[in-house]
Amino acid sequence: MLTPSPDIISRFAKVVGEKNAITDKDKQQPFLVEFRALWTGHTPVVLRPGSTQEVSEIMKIANETSTAIVPQGGNTGLVGGQIPHNGEVVLSLQRLDKIREIDAVSNTITCEAGVTLQRAREAAANVDRLYPQLLPSEGSCTVGGNLSTNAGGTAALTHGVARSHALGLEVVLADGRIMNNLNKLKKDNTGYDLRDLFIGAEGTLGVITAAVLRLVPRPKSVETAWAAIPSVQAAVDLLGLATAMTAGGVTSFEIMSREGIEIVVKHSGSRDPLATKSPYSVLIELSSQRTEGLRDSMEQILEAGLEKGLVLDATICESFEQAKAFWRIRELFGEMQGREGGSIKHDVSVPVANIPAFIEEGNAAARKLIPGCRPLPFGHVGDGNIHYNITQPVGADKAEYLKRWDDMNDVIYKIVLKYGGSVSAEHGVGIVKRDYLPKIKDPVAYDLMKTLKRTLDPKGILNPGKVL
Secondary structure, three states, X not given: OOOOOHHHHXXXXXXXXXXXXXXXXXXXXXXXXXXXXXXXXXXXXXXXXXXXXXXXXXXXXHHHHOOOEEEEOXXXXXXXXXXXXXXXXXEEOOOOOOXXXXXXXXXXXXXXXXXXXXXXXXXXXXXXXXXXXXXXXXXXXXXXXXXHHOOOOOOHHHHOOHHHHEEEEEEEOOOOXXXXXXXXXXXXXXXXXXXXXXXXXXXXXXXXXXXXXXXXXXXXXXXXXXXXXXXXXXXXXXXXXHHHHHOOOEEEEEEEEHHHHHHHHHHHOOOOOOOOOOOEEEEEEEEXXXXXXXXXXXXXXXXXXXXXXXXXXXXXXXXXXXXXXXXXXXXXXXXXXXXXXOEEOOEEEOOHHHHHHHHHHHHHHHHHHOOOOEEEEEEEHHHOEEEEEEEOOOOOOHHHHHOOHHHHHHHHHHHHHHOXXXXXXXXXXXXXXXXXXXXXXXXXXXXXXXXXXXXXXOOOOEOOOOOO
């Protein structure tokens, strides 16, 4: 790609206005540094368009001049997909922050790409509806970014990932054309479903500028419990028990390792929910449209779990504040591991039935590769998505440990594939997993991906070097 000349930058600035064409290096920093500081990019200019039409004009100029563009939402991505690693122009969509419509009858909300997840959820709540995606970064992650990475979250067990929530999209293509497919229809068989091409594509096929999202009724009651369990297999069995006893009322079912919980407690000031120190714990959330009876259901699940040896100890939240404190431990689980030094992270998925075997084999393989390392698996048992993080040995040199990242990836990904899994569950591919795709993807599927890229972005200007 060509480095844009001052003249080209000036043309971009005329589209968005001088104050929204950021060239000052200090002011650019929030757009260039990944929040864990794993990557720092560089760019000649950060563009902040305020409308879809401005995005279109930017892409027309970029296409004409072969200028590479990196679309960016809230800069909360975890695989480096939103960072301009090679001096590309950053296209920040944060100013596209209008909620265009809420339709409580159709159960939809139409948001621009820069609307934060928190704002979308609050707007839905104002009309007694729920936008069901839930992520720890809800205050900063955006609708467009979540769709572009096909983000998951803690409520995916019941409600699915970002793709499940999208009915229609507005997308600006590489040549500046605007695809307007903002419909609310749940049934539309008029040819190819183009929407899904752009969801999960990480801005490599087009720039999502707005979306029509599904809403669901707000639950009338919610119950949260923390349970100490003896093993990963017990978590899987308890999930099956809870699902059968509630007929689908399990909203979240999160597993956490003991050592990881202790790290969160140590560094965050959180309190351990239970005195019982079990190998693993699960955080369970039930929700219902009924106003009564849900607590009884939770008690019955835990009692049955105790009788079957699946639960060693448990507590049900007595207040919203207590539930929030429990969820805080889960939300800080990955972040606090960084306080212990280097952490090699994996966002993987395997069939639910294979989770116990995967974690057992992964733990053994990781410790064999790097003696003393600390596997700290956690995540979404219900959909098989495990964040398989491995913290450095106590007292080890962080930099030296992180040099083994690729070696550890090779070991863990081999086990993931052995159990029929995916090396990217909900975080995307970005640059972290890009080089693994041709090794693990069906060759015909991989070739089709490259064909789509060449067709929709023949000059390769949209987020180059990411995914493919």
